[in-house]
Amino acid sequence: MVSFVRKLYAYRSIIFSMAVQEIQKRYAGTVAGFIWSIVNPLITIMVYWFVFSVGLRVQPIGNVPFILFFAAALLPWMTFSETILVNANVIAANTHLIKKMVFPSEILPIVTLVSNLITHFIMLLIFMIIMLVYGISLSAFNIQCLYYMLAMCAFSLGLSWLFSAINVFHKDTAVILGVVLNIWFWLTPIVYGIDVLPKNYHIMLKFNPMFYIVEGYRESFVYNVPLWHHWRNGVYFWALTLALLGVGGYVFKKLKPDFAEML
Numbered sequence: 001m002v003s004f005v006r007k008l009y010a011y012r013s014i015i016f017s018m019a020v021q022e023i024q025k026r027y028a029g030t031v032a033g034f035i036w037s038i039v040n041p042l043i044t045i046m047v048y049w050f051v052f053s054v055g056l057r058v059q060p061i062g063n064v065p066f067i068l069f070f071a072a073a074l075l076p077w078m079t080f081s082e083t084i085l086v087n088a089n090v091i092a093a094n095t096h097l098i099k100k101m102v103f104p105s106e107i108l109p110i111v112t113l114v115s116n117l118i119t120h121f122i123m124l125l126i127f128m129i130i131m132l133v134y135g136i137s138l139s140a141f142n143i144q145c146l147y148y149m150l151a152m153c154a155f156s157l158g159l160s161w162l163f164s165a166i167n168v169f170h171k172d173t174a175v176i177l178g179v180v181l182n183i184w185f186w187l188t189p190i191v192y193g194i195d196v197l198p199k200n201y202h203i204m205l206k207f208n209p210m211f212y213i214v215e216g217y218r219e220s221f222v223y224n225v226p227l228w229h230h231w232r233n234g235v236y237f238w239a240l241t242l243a244l245l246g247v248g249g250y251v252f253k254k255l256k257p258d259f260a261e262m263l
Contacts, residue, residue: 011107018107019114026115041078041123045071052191064222065134071127072221073190073214076152079120080210081181086112087160088167088174091259099260106252109160113153120149131221141224148216148227151237155209158244161252168255168262190214212237 008015049067087109097103124145128138167173188210194202205211212233219225227234 007104008107008110011104015107015110015114018111019118022111022115023118038119038122038126041075041119042126044078045074048074048191068131068134068136068222069193069218070191071130072218073188075120075123075127076148076213076217077185077188077190077210079116080152080156080213081185083109083113083116083156084159084163084181085174085178086116087156088163088177090160090164091168105256105259106161106249109157109164113156113160117149117153127221136222139224141220141226144220144227145217148213148220151216151241152213154245155213155237155241158241158246158248161248162244165248165252165255165259168259184208184210188214206233207236209237209240 045067048070052066052070090108090112091098091105094105094108097108098105128142131138163173163177187205188208189205194205194211194215197205212230215230216227219227219229
């Protein structure tokens with residue numbers, strides 16, 4: 001693991017430059033360019049806000065305006081789900097790198113993650129501006145989001161290594177993953193709060209690793225709850241995430257020699 005981390009550090013400049021190129025390539029030929037990466041999530045947030053706040057007239061949750069309650073959880077989810085979906089096909093999308101040269105393919109999922117984090121940071125800045133508009137001032141608790149962002153990155157990376165490697169051999173993986181993420185979204189308290197469910201469901205909900213992250217973002221921005229308040233959930237999350245990183249890295253390493261042949 002130490003050797004692997006050193007290798008990633010040695011490729012840090014390549015990872016960042018490829019992440020920037022990934023963003024440029026994603027919106028190449030469009031008039032707005034990179035702005036679309038901000039407009040798309042903003043439109044998603046506004047659509048959900050209109051449906052639930054204007055259409056269904058959902059009341060503020062915990063004295064917090066619905067748009068803030070919802071957006072604080074949606075932003076990490078969107079970065080997570082986008083990273084997983086793109087990385088499921090990241091090896092096949094970079095066949096020219098896998099086949100034609102000695103290339104550290106394990107950095108490809110990290111490139112996707114870094115490119116999505118760039119958009120994530122911009123969306124967080126916009127979210128904090130919306131907070132100020134609603135009269136919620138910034139505080140030192142907001143810095144906690146960096147910890148939960150790291151947690152999201154670690155969890156995403158473990159899944160990305162695992163599914164990107166498997167998808168080379170089983171193409172249905174990416175399709176199934178899209179369905180699973182749709183179900184996973186509604187099993188995560190993003191649109192609703194955990195208190196709307198009966199208490200006997202709370203424990204089951206907390207076994208969802210994304211519960212720890214989305215609630216952490218909410219507690220960092222709108223509830224001002226210190227991260228050590230739910231330390232038991234943190235221990236569970238990191239035990240699962242570290243195991244997933246180990247399994248994902250191992251599977252990727254074992255299958256990597258056959259990538260070129262299968263593509």
